[in-house]
Amino acid sequence: MRDRGLPFVLMAPAFLIVLATTLYPLSYSLITSFREWRLTRQRRPGDFVGIDNYTGAFTNHEFLSSLWVTTVFVTISVVATVVLAMALALLLRRTGRLHTFVRIILILPFAMSPALIGVSFRFMFNPEFGVLAQGLGAIFPFLKGVAWLADPRFAMGILIVTDVWHWVPYMTFMCLGGLTAVPRETEEAARIDGASGFRILWEIILPQMRGVLVVVAILKTIFALKMFDQVVTLTGGGPGASTETLAYFVFKVGFHWFDMGQASAMAWILTAIMMVISIWYVRLLMSERKLVTA
Amino acid sequence: MKKQLFWWGERALLVFVAVVALFPILWMFLTAFKQPLDAYRVSIFFTPTFNNFKAVFDEPWYLGRMVMNSVIVASVTVMISVPCASLAAYAFSRFRMRGRKFLFFLVLSTQFIPAVVIVLPFFLMFRQLGLLDTRLALIIVNLAIVTPFVIWMIKGFIDAIPVEAEEAAMVDGASRLRVIRDIVLPMAAPGILTSSIFCFILTWNEFLFALIITRREAVTLPVGLVNFRTERGDLWELMSAAGVMITVPIFIMAIIIQKHFTRGMTAGAVK
Amino acid sequence: MAEVRLENVVKRYGGFTALPKLDLHVNEGEFLVLLGPSGCGKTTTMRLIAGLEEITEGDLLIGGERVNDKEPKDRDIAMVFQNYGLYPHMSVADNIGYPLKLRGLGKSERMAQVRKVAEKVELGELLDRRPSELSGGQRQRVALARAIVRRPQLFLMDEPLSNLDAKLRVTMRAELKHMHHEMGITTVYVTHDQMEAMTLASRIVVMNKGRIVQLDTPERIYSEPADLFVADFIGSPSMNLIHGQIAGGTFTAEGISLPVSAPDRAKVVLGIRPEDLQISDASTAPIKAPIFALELTGESTLVTLRAGATQLCARGAADFRAKMDDTCGLAPRPGGRIHLFDPESGLRLPS
Numbered sequence: 007m008r009d010r011g012l013p014f015v016l017m018a019p020a021f022l023i024v025l026a027t028t029l030y031p032l033s034y035s036l037i038t039s040f041r042e043w044r045l046t047r048q049r050r051p052g053d054f055v056g057i058d059n060y061t062g063a064f065t066n067h068e069f070l071s072s073l074w075v076t077t078v079f080v081t082i083s084v085v086a087t088v089v090l091a092m093a094l095a096l097l098l099r100r101t102g103r104l105h106t107f108v109r110i111i112l113i114l115p116f117a118m119s120p121a122l123i124g125v126s127f128r129f130m131f132n133p134e135f136g137v138l139a140q141g142l143g144a145i146f147p148f149l150k151g152v153a154w155l156a157d158p159r160f161a162m163g164i165l166i167v168t169d170v171w172h173w174v175p176y177m178t179f180m181c182l183g184g185l186t187a188v189p190r191e192t193e194e195a196a197r198i199d200g201a202s203g204f205r206i207l208w209e210i211i212l213p214q215m216r217g218v219l220v221v222v223a224i225l226k227t228i229f230a231l232k233m234f235d236q237v238v239t240l241t242g243g244g245p246g247a248s249t250e251t252l253a254y255f256v257f258k259v260g261f262h263w264f265d266m267g268q269a270s271a272m273a274w275i276l277t278a279i280m281m282v283i284s285i286w287y288v289r290l291l292m293s294e295r296k297l298v299t300a
Numbered sequence: 301m302k303k304q305l306f307w308w309g310e311r312a313l314l315v316f317v318a319v320v321a322l323f324p325i326l327w328m329f330l331t332a333f334k335q336p337l338d339a340y341r342v343s344i345f346f347t348p349t350f351n352n353f354k355a356v357f358d359e360p361w362y363l364g365r366m367v368m369n370s371v372i373v374a375s376v377t378v379m380i381s382v383p384c385a386s387l388a389a390y391a392f393s394r395f396r397m398r399g400r401k402f403l404f405f406l407v408l409s410t411q412f413i414p415a416v417v418i419v420l421p422f423f424l425m426f427r428q429l430g431l432l433d434t435r436l437a438l439i440i441v442n443l444a445i446v447t448p449f450v451i452w453m454i455k456g457f458i459d460a461i462p463v464e465a466e467e468a469a470m471v472d473g474a475s476r477l478r479v480i481r482d483i484v485l486p487m488a489a490p491g492i493l494t495s496s497i498f499c500f501i502l503t504w505n506e507f508l509f510a511l512i513i514t515r516r517e518a519v520t521l522p523v524g525l526v527n528f529r530t531e532r533g534d535l536w537e538l539m540s541a542a543g544v545m546i547t548v549p550i551f552i553m554a555i556i557i558q559k560h561f562t563r564g565m566t567a568g569a570v571k
Numbered sequence: 572m573a574e575v576r577l578e579n580v581v582k583r584y585g586g587f588t589a590l591p592k593l594d595l596h597v598n599e600g601e602f603l604v605l606l607g608p609s610g611c612g613k614t615t616t617m618r619l620i621a622g623l624e625e626i627t628e629g630d631l632l633i634g635g636e637r638v639n640d641k642e643p644k645d646r647d648i649a650m651v652f653q654n655y656g657l658y659p660h661m662s663v664a665d666n667i668g669y670p671l672k673l674r675g676l677g678k679s680e681r682m683a684q685v686r687k688v689a690e691k692v693e694l695g696e697l698l699d700r701r702p703s704e705l706s707g708g709q710r711q712r713v714a715l716a717r718a719i720v721r722r723p724q725l726f727l728m729d730e731p732l733s734n735l736d737a738k739l740r741v742t743m744r745a746e747l748k749h750m751h752h753e754m755g756i757t758t759v760y761v762t763h764d765q766m767e768a769m770t771l772a773s774r775i776v777v778m779n780k781g782r783i784v785q786l787d788t789p790e791r792i793y794s795e796p797a798d799l800f801v802a803d804f805i806g807s808p809s810m811n812l813i814h815g816q817i818a819g820g821t822f823t824a825e826g827i828s829l830p831v832s833a834p835d836r837a838k839v840v841l842g843i844r845p846e847d848l849q850i851s852d853a854s855t856a857p858i859k860a861p862i863f864a865l866e867l868t869g870e871s872t873l874v875t876l877r878a879g880a881t882q883l884c885a886r887g888a889a890d891f892r893a894k895m896d897d898t899c900g901l902a903p904r905p906g907g908r909i910h911l912f913d914p915e916s917g918l919r920l921p922s
């Protein structure tokens with residue numbers, strides 16, 4: 007279409023917002039990450055200290071531990087979410103009253119505030135009067151008396167469960183959207199050719215869903231890397247530091263220890279990780295010729 | 301025989317999914333109506349009470365103020381972000397100007413920035429300006445999170461609208477702005493509404509920024525939950541009542557957009 | 572009403588040149604049809620005239636005024652889109668009335684005019700419906716009504732009948748022709764259907780790969796195609812084109828030896844339409860070959876012969892009967908035209 011200047015006029019307000027609310031703070035924190043700045047001691051930003059904050063991060067035990075915690079959390083939660091979302095999408099693909107009902111209520115876990123999810127799972131896994139702690143203990147005797155959130159492995163497990171419970175619905179919707187693009191004819195042709203249900207899934211449906219699944223996996227990775235809310239309201243990072251994710255640890259350094267320089271550097275390391283993954287993601291998408299991101 | 305087994309299996313699975321999705325929510329709703337004593341037992345049968353709801357709005361919790369804060373912050377964020385995002389989304393969708401791809405990538409890439417990175421400078425900036433613990437501060441940071449997302453979402457909806465109606469209007473004698481008003485907005489309305497609600501939900505549930513930037517005055521509902529953790533322990537029945545207050549408005553909105561939701565999600569992501 | 576001039580118009584999309592250089596003059600009040608295969612630049616030409624695309628180089632004049640930089644809304648044209656471009660959120664009445672609304676007409680006056688036009692295209696009953704509740708033909712008529720509700724300087728129609736079924740297409744064709752006769756508004760009409768072009772046009776522009784190949788009346792496009800492309804494109808079944816040579820007043824190719832009044836040429840393409848061939852006695856006919864296919868069309872029988880590498884088609888009587896692979900003879904019909912083309916340039920040779 008014509009009108010040369012108009013698109014830029016239309017974009018101006020949104021861009022002002024985006025620039026002011028992300029690019030400005032982003033550069034501010036990048037600069038801060040090269041400075042000494044402990045709010046407990048100094049009101050104004052202190053001297054530039056080169057890359058001290060970055061080397062400091064990588065020699066910090068707790069930081070390295072949170073890096074490991076994040077890796078474990080992201081890996082399990084992404085794999086579980088993608089698999090469950092795809093399975094659920096296949097289950098919900100058909101139309102029926104029960105299908106529609108489930109599709110409608112599925113939006114509720116997604117709409118629920120993650121902070122609240124953390125709180126309510128904490129309640130349900132309370133060893134004394136939590137309904138899930140009691141229920142699981144009753145069904146599986148070996149789970150009786152488990153101190154759920156006080157046990158590092160179980161605490162991590164529950165953290166992952168809350169995250170998967172929250173995100174699977176959204177990702178299911180994305181997979182369902184992708185499935186609508188898979189023409190029924192290819193499936194029917196395969197069925198007529200004599201393929202079994204499993205082979206149809208594996209050789210006909212999944213290859214056509216690859217693009218969507220890549221998008222789902224990457225979005226989930228990004229969200230999982232940001233995991234913060236439930237850590238605060240479910241485990242508080244504990245027991246010990248066993249569920250301290252990167253985002254939570256950065257928050258702790260910044261707002262419990264008030265070391266702004268160190269926190270900024272760690273935040274930028276997290277950003278760098280996300281960028282690397284995002285670029286990889288864009289690459290992967292580009293290689294999917296059918297897919298157009300923009 | 302095999303078919304019937306399959307039929308029942310599918311039904312059973314669906315019911316199981318529904319139970320898993322609903323149980324934590326139902327349990328919270330039940331607890332909200334329990335006396336403290338019932339809340340601290342796994343009980344399904346109990347005498348319901350509205351006391352918890354009364355209590356959370358009273359001293360010392362004052363949930364009413366948090367509800368106000370949440371409503372104002374989320375509504376103002378939507379009212380600023382959605383109109384701006386709609387215009388930008390239209391430009392991205394319809395014009396083939398130079399640098400379009402780059403600009404769009406720029407917008408999208410902000411989604412990959414972890415919130416902790418930008419919250420530090422915002423905290424420092426607001427501290428300097430004396431804006432800590434204000435709704436204005438919360439609105440500003442929420443704009444940062446939702447605006448790129450809303451642009452992306454609305455663009456998906458506009459992309460799905462055929463361009464011919466717009467061209468017809470231009471030939472019929474409409475100016476570009478008139479086209480946007482008469483043709484694009486009415487056709488994009490469901491998408492814009494969906495995106496608005498989505499934006500509202502995101503802001504309403506936002507936790508990290510609110511936790512850091514607010515203390516007393518501007519505390520929003522999700523952060524308010526943390527208050528129910530006292531020296532006396534967690535007050536589950538009150539937390540649940542507050543939880544019900546957080547979720548009910550959002551659930552209603554979510555159900556409204558449910559139908560458009562799938563479309564909006566995928567329109568943006570995969571074409 | 573106005574004339575339209577495209578002078579040295581070039582249209583490029585990035586590195587791709589859709590129209591290398593276009594010169595076109597549309598006379599006042601005429602019905603000009605742009606005809607060509609898909610992708611040849613017809614729609615592009617139309618959109619340039621409408622102002623929906625920017626002209627890369629050259630000038631566009633409507634009614635003598637240069638309008639390159641004018642917005643579509645200021646060009647006073649009406650356009651019917653291939654997919655109709657109806658406003659899905661408006662009723663039929665609002666769709667038709669929208670151009671009037673944009674010109675500031677009051678509601679009552681608008682409705683009066685809408686009703687009048689709707690009667691004309693037989694939409695009177697459907698004014699309250701949404702486009703999604705209409706059939707293809709009805710949508711088509713709404714688009715048409717929206718175009719004629721005001722009297723624009725110029726009509727642009729981009730394959731307006733291509734989404735209709737064959738029968739409706741013929742009816743609508745007649746309606747369009749009648750409407751043009753009644754209103755006399757300059758019309759540029761795009762189609763890839765030669766039948767539509769032949770029946771509607773005062774003049775036809777045949778386009779190929781972004782260039783104008785021939786601009787002429789339907790009769791002359793048919794009887795004197797300017798080159799091999801037009802010869803092949805116009806007519807159904809298309810013209811027989813036979814590679815051969817001319818020596819001593821006789822054109823020869825495998826199975827063919829036909830007297831022609833033309834100078835000697837080592838390489839030439841001879842064209843003759845199936846209508847201009849008739850079936851004749853195999854022993855004396857200038858063209859002799861085995862029958863490859865017989866197709867009964869109702870009013871005639873199409874006989875296809877295989878002469879060496881070429882297939883030759885002739886239109887025979889409806890009651891013609893023969894067996895496949897029988898040898899059949901063909902001869903030019905008295906008064907039938909023979910066309911000669913240069914195989915290198917494709918251009919028509921003067922005869």
Ligand SMILES: Nc1ncnc2c1ncn2[C@@H]1O[C@H](COP(=O)(O)OP(=O)(O)O)[C@@H](O)[C@H]1O
Nearest residue numbers: 584587589607608609610611612613614615616
């Ligand atoms: N917006 C565009 N960008 C790039 N190429 C285009 C665009 N529009 C049309 N083209 C190209 O220009 C050529 C002519 O297209 P068009 O005018 O639509 O042909 P048609 O004669 O079928 O209407 C085609 O090769 C087409 O691919």
Ligand SMILES: [Mg+2]
Nearest residue numbers: 610613614615
């Ligand atoms: Mg076309």
